[in-house]
Amino acid sequence: MSADGLPEKFDVIVHPAAELRGELRAQPSKNYTTRYLLAAALAAGESRVVGVATSEDAEAMLRCLEDWGAGVELVGGDAVIRGFGSSPRAGVTLNPGNAGAVARFLMGVAALTTGTAFVTDYPDSLGRRPQGDLLEALSRLGARVQSREGTLPVSISGPVRGGVVEVSAERSSQYASALMFLGPLLPGGLELRLTGNIKSHAPLRQTLDTLAAFGVQASASDDLSRITIPGGQAYRAGRVLVPGDYPGSAAILAAAATRPGELRLSNLREHDLQGEREALDVLREMGADLTREGDTVVVRGGRPLHAVTRDGDGFTDAVQALTAAAALAEGTTTWENVSTLRLKECDRISDTRRELEALGLTVTETQDSLTVTGTPSLAGGVTADGHGDHRMIMLLTVLGLGAQSPIRITGAHHIRKSYPMFFRHLETLGARFEYPEATRA
Ligand SMILES: O=C(O)C1=C[C@@H](OP(=O)(O)O)[C@@H](O)[C@H](O)C1
Numbered sequence: 001m002s003a004d005g006l007p008e009k010f011d012v013i014v015h016p017a018a019e020l021r022g023e024l025r026a027q028p029s030k031n032y033t034t035r036y037l038l039a040a041a042l043a044a045g046e047s048r049v050v051g052v053a054t055s056e057d058a059e060a061m062l063r064c065l066e067d068w069g070a071g072v073e074l075v076g077g078d079a080v081i082r083g084f085g086s087s088p089r090a091g092v093t094l095n096p097g098n099a100g101a102v103a104r105f106l107m108g109v110a111a112l113t114t115g116t117a118f119v120t121d122y123p124d125s126l127g128r129r130p131q132g133d134l135l136e137a138l139s140r141l142g143a144r145v146q147s148r149e150g151t152l153p154v155s156i157s158g159p160v161r162g163g164v165v166e167v168s169a170e171r172s173s174q175y176a177s178a179l180m181f182l183g184p185l186l187p188g189g190l191e192l193r194l195t196g197n198i199k200s201h202a203p204l205r206q207t208l209d210t211l212a213a214f215g216v217q218a219s220a221s222d223d224l225s226r227i228t229i230p231g232g233q234a235y236r237a238g239r240v241l242v243p244g245d246y247p248g249s250a251a252i253l254a255a256a257a258t259r260p261g262e263l264r265l266s267n268l269r270e271h272d273l274q275g276e277r278e279a280l281d282v283l284r285e286m287g288a289d290l291t292r293e294g295d296t297v298v299v300r301g302g303r304p305l306h307a308v309t310r311d312g313d314g315f316t317d318a319v320q321a322l323t324a325a326a327a328l329a330e331g332t333t334t335w336e337n338v339s340t341l342r343l344k345e346c347d348r349i350s351d352t353r354r355e356l357e358a359l360g361l362t363v364t365e366t367q368d369s370l371t372v373t374g375t376p377s378l379a380g381g382v383t384a385d386g387h388g389d390h391r392m393i394m395l396l397t398v399l400g401l402g403a404q405s406p407i408r409i410t411g412a413h414h415i416r417k418s419y420p421m422f423f424r425h426l427e428t429l430g431a432r433f434e435y436p437e438a439t440r441a
């Protein structure tokens with residue numbers, strides 16, 4: 001049994017919910033947890049990361065940092081980290097599980113070592129995601145790099161020199177974030193030139209924010225195409241507080257908006273750099289009754305929703321949650337500029353199209369967009385593939401709550417990648433789930 005009290009591997013049967021009503025506290029942010037833990041390890045001395053996420057991705061980061069020589073102690077809901085500063089242990093093999101951001105951030109920092117290997121036990125998910133843009137930048141800086149055609153397993157050996165380096169930000173922002181974590185510890189610093197059509201600006205700003213929280217100087221042009229990180233700096237140990245998680249909360253908000261009832265979701269600070277904060281505006285534009293009282297978001301659900309057309313790149317990790325709202329809305333919704341969704345835990349464009357078509361919906365895709373024609377009366381009554389992807393599982397769960405007959409989602413335990421208490425949280429609002437033995441690994 002895991003902390004959520006659910007079996008190691010399970011499918012979930014989602015029963016339609018007549019209403020969702022109650023109060024929840026948003027879980028800790030995944031993207032701030034990974035960043036704060038890494039920055040804490042890069043600081044010599046002891047840091048306290050208050051209220052860390054307990055997801056598999058957070059565990060993956062903690063495991064890798066420990067393997068690299070950091071001291072890790074979990075005290076209540078906090079992580080107390082004794083950092084290795086600029087000297088992670090050499091000759092270690094790290095396994096970041098299925099966590100893309102963790103893998104990439106650590107690959108950047110691996111250039112400080114005289115050799116680190118990266119493997120994954122998710123060959124069909126993280127093992128297929130591209131690492132080549134980051135590896136090329138590292139080798140241009142002087143690292144010796146080996147990979148299986150730009151994918152894991154990977155090995156990286158430093159040292160590297162600092163200076164000007166180009167890195168593509170077209171497929172993922174995580175490559176540039178990785179170099180941003182590395183830059184201050186190189187004697188010569190880094191002058192990053194982000195090339196291509198830059199995607200996911202919001203996580204890049206979260207990385208800048210994290211550097212500042214640990215006393216590291218960095219500056220960036222408004223469009224983030226140039227990021228300057230002076231060298232010879234040290235991360236300063238300290239105490240940081242993890243904010244609430246917008247991407248996971250977007251799924252709870254989508255569920256609450258599409259069912260009758262009332263939800264009060266606290267711990268979502270208004271001025272936050274997580275791009276998925278925009279999910280609130282999107283739901284409002286769709287017609288949801290959604291208001292804010294300080295850090296608490298209040299949704300009075302069950303209003304008819306209507307379609308929207310939006311650039312989805314700003315809220316990349318909330319696109320699946322909002323697709324569920326779109327599938328239960330009147331009209332045809334399009335998310336534009338979302339090509340990076342194809343490079344996540346699954347292909348979140350084609351795999352979403354396939355699952356929604358199996359539910360009887362009309363869906364079209366282009367290389368960089370997804371279009372869904374919704375229906376306020378979704379039949380349900382099918383088994384859907386969770387594609388081993390927490391965000392797909394969130395999407396399908398919201399649909400199951402709003403359908404006329406139950407939906408079974410295979411491999412629902414993968415929810416734990418980012419939101420282990422997802423089903424438990426929805427249960428406190430009145431949702432009903434069954435957790436039969438998994439029929440997908
Ligand atoms: O920097 C980060 O923590 C993340 C950046 C985003 O990825 P991309 O930059 O690949 O879009 C996001 O989807 C991911 O969940 C976390």
Ligand SMILES: C=C(OP(=O)(O)O)C(=O)O
Nearest residue numbers: 098099100101102317344
């Ligand atoms: C894509 C995601 O994470 P990562 O890239 O860190 O695996 C996500 O959280 O939706």
